[in-house]
Amino acid sequence: xxxxxxxxxxxxxxxxxxxxxxxxxxxxxxxxxxxxxxxxxxxxxxxxxxxxxxxxxxxxxxxxxxxxxxxxxxxxxxxxxxxxxxxxxxxxxxxxxxxxxxxxxxxxxxxxxxxxxxxxxxxxxxxxxxxxxxxxxxxxxxxxxxxxxxxxxxxxxxxxxxxxxxxxxxxx
Numbered sequence: 001x002x003x004x005x006x007x008x009x010x011x012x013x014x015x016x017x018x019x020x021x022x023x024x025x026x027x028x029x030x031x032x033x034x035x036x037x038x039x040x041x042x043x044x045x046x047x048x049x050x051x052x053x054x055x056x057x058x059x060x061x062x063x064x065x066x067x068x069x070x071x072x073x074x075x076x077x078x079x080x081x082x083x084x085x086x087x088x089x090x091x092x093x094x095x096x097x098x099x100x101x102x103x104x105x106x107x108x109x110x111x112x113x114x115x116x117x118x119x120x121x122x123x124x125x126x127x128x129x130x131x132x133x134x135x136x137x138x139x140x141x142x143x144x145x146x147x148x149x150x151x152x153x154x155x156x157x158x159x160x161x162x163x164x165x166x167x168x169x170x171x172x
Contacts, residue, residue, distance in 0.1 A: 004073050004075055005072065006070070006071075006072045006092075007070065007071045007072070008069065009067070009068055009069050009070065033060065033061055033062030033063070033139070033151075034060075034062075034096075034097035034098070034135075034147065034151065035058060035059065035060050035061070035069070035095050036058070036059055036061060036096055036097060036098045036099070036135065037056045037058045037092075037093050037096045037098070037099045037100070038056065038057045038058075038059070038100045038101075038128050039053035039055075039099065039100065039101035039102070040055055040056070040128065041054050041055055043055070043057055043071070043128070044127060044128060044129075045124075045125050045126060045127050045128060046100050046101060046102060046122050046124070046125075046126045046128065047102060047125060048101060048102060049101060049102055049103045049104070050099065050101040050103065050104040050105070050108050050119070051085060051086065051089075051104070051105055051108055053074065053089065054073060055071065055072065056071070056093070056099070057070075057071050057128065058071070058072075058092075058096060059128075059132060061136060061139070062136070062139060063136055063139045063140045064136070066132045066135075066136065072092050074088070086107070086108055090111055090112060090115050093115070093117050094115070097117065097118060097146070097147070097150030097151075097153075098117060098118040098146065099112060099117055099119055099120065100122050100126075100131060101119065101120070101121065101122070102122065102123070102124045103121060104119050104121065116153065118150065135147075
């Protein structure tokens with residue numbers, strides 16, 4: 001199974017800028033943000049099983065904004081237990097904190113979680129716009145465990161975090 005088409009949005013805001021725009025009330029701080037993917041065939045709603053998903057829409061999301069950054073299309077696949085089809089999909093999701101889908105098999109869950117991606121099962125027909133809004137509200141009010149973990153994973157690799165801590169007055 002191979003990737004048929006992949007579209008990266010070049011006019012979208014650069015993700016590091018989107019993810020690290022200073023919050024006005026907390027000047028040296030950054031807005032936490034993550035990348036998430038949705039299994040969809042119409043770009044409006046989550047309506048695909050992970051293993052047989054034809055299309056994934058990848059968004060960059062922070063407290064105040066979200067932007068479509070990538071769309072990938074795969075050939076038609078059945079839910080047949082073919083493990084080889086999962087690798088290309090998991091590779092596509094590299095850098096994503098979560099993937100929203102209507103269902104996912106046990107083997108796929110293990111592989112997706114091993115790649116550091118949280119599987120999120122939602123009802124068929126859940127609107128992507130509503131899920132993005134819910135995620136933004138969660139980022140504003142206090143993230144759930146998986147969102148906090150994804151944000152921590154991102155910040156752990158940020159070399160500028162020490163400069164920000166020093167500007168906040170942190171000492172040894």
